[in-house]
Amino acid sequence: MPILAFLRRHVWYIAFSIVILSAPLFTGNIYYLSILAFMATRLMIVLGLNLLMGQAGQISLGHAAFAGIGAYGSAIMTTRWSMDPWLAMLLSAVLAAAVAGLIGVPTLKLKGHYLAMATLGFGEIVYILLVQLKWLTNGTDGIGGIPSLTIGSIDFGNAQMFHWLVWGVALLMLRISLNLVDSRVGRSLRGLHRAEIAAMSLGVNTSFRKVQVLMVSAVFASIAGSFYVHYVHYVSPVSYTIIFSVILVTTVVIGGLGNVWGAVWGSALMILLPEYLKRYNQDYTQLVFGVMLILTMIFLPGGLVSFRTLVAKVRERFRGSRAGPVTGPEPRGGS
């Protein structure tokens, strides 16, 4: 039964889609729906960054800027030039991809973490331009009055309609990421992450592949930025600082570096946690993020998705020490 096999293979994806898409049927609460919408846009960016970091082994510390290109591209083209929002979104994504290619081609040829530095510099320049180019971006005041998305007579200004739209796109990106990881491209990417020279000698054009991933992740981020501004109808530069780039990296790591589902868990946690911390003292949020990032790297390098293996490991050790060698697991080879 091919249908059954298909269902079994994609059971988690289907289950997750059903749960998330049915959410608006159970709640009309604008606050809850907005949190879910932010989760969707965050997920889009993190999926791309996760591909870059987990599959290609490269860090970008400028992903906020790619989201900023989408956000400001949509904002400027729709409010100043009265362009169709969908066309604006497309053009912004093309721009983000072009910029990513421009940064990626020279830096990804080099060995080491030059992309991290270049994206850091790029992110900072984009931020400065957003603040300084007042005639275009309105500086720190930001741009308001960004229209809602529409298709024909369907208005996505409605929170429930927007939920279906934004999660539909996020789920599509999730699907693309899952397929990409599982494809020849994904395998060659992991190959170049783990053993670049070996991958190269097997005919993988390693730097070209890395540039491709960077461009895909830039497009994901840009689209996320566009959806975000059409939802909140306002954009300002403070959303696109280097701190946001760092938070994006944190989201990837906490969810699970290199695991597509990790992006989902990471986004959920990193959106919900600040909402929770806000009740106590908002100032501590970033401190918590920073410490969490360090602790995750040290104690849970696989991120939240690897929590089960951690529990299993701890339990095994615990059981082994208490019950002794009779009922405990077989001692492993080596010392």
Add this chain to the structure above:
Amino acid sequence: MTFDQFLQYVFSGVTTGSIYALTALGFTLIYNATDVINFAQGEFVMLGGLTAVSLHDAGAPLVLAALGAVAIVAVVGVVFQLLAIRPLHSAGILAQIIVTVGASLALRTAAMIIWGRESLPLPPFTGDTPIKVSEATILPQTLWVLGLTLVIVVALQVFYRRTLTGKAVRACSVNAGAARLMGISYSKVVLLSFGMSAAISAAGGVMITPVSFMGYSYGAILGLKGFAAAILGGLGNPAGAVFGGLTLGILETLTIGALPMSGASGYKDAVAFLILLIVLFVKPQGLFGGRSVEKV
């Protein structure tokens, strides 16, 4: 631009350039020992300045406050290496770099909680009567910054070239494996490098605070500039780091001075990053970096 204006820009450029140079040196020390790019380097600069402010406010004489701040931040650097970097030794460079990104976010926010959002001042080391040079003026603090930077750079060279420990550090940066076989404790060398790196960057922070104040958020931008300076001079090259820092400082102020439009100073920070990108694209090994050939 008249010659005097030019001179004035150069003076102000070397002052900030010295701080970039010290931050770049901090990057270099850690990079040479471990291949890790420490994205928390700028936070060491910021912590140095703010700790000195607190010690001085608590009644310590300026000299003691400065030295105390440098010592405290050196300890922070060592503790950071022990707690966060060392456990990841086997996890690879990417993991260690990510941890420094986390540390940068944590230190910055901790500083905001401790010192608040205001930028804090420190009195200049010896008064603030400007000295006239031609028609340009130079502040005594500028001389202090330049002089102390020179002292630090020379001391570092002596340490690397003349002392056994310094030679051990250099040996590790050339080939850590071989150095260990010769009986050098690699882990001690790495620890020492983090301590020294933090101390040198903190010294930069202490020196610049009387000129431009210090706030919790300054670390990020100072770190980035120091980093651009290190790349400009060739990552891993200490002399290049100093040259890169001074060049960057002067280019920054001159660009602003040369640009005719008003409001150009808003773009001042962009100069460093533009230079960073250009160097990465055109000559990634930096101005003084040799061609590195990677053996399979």
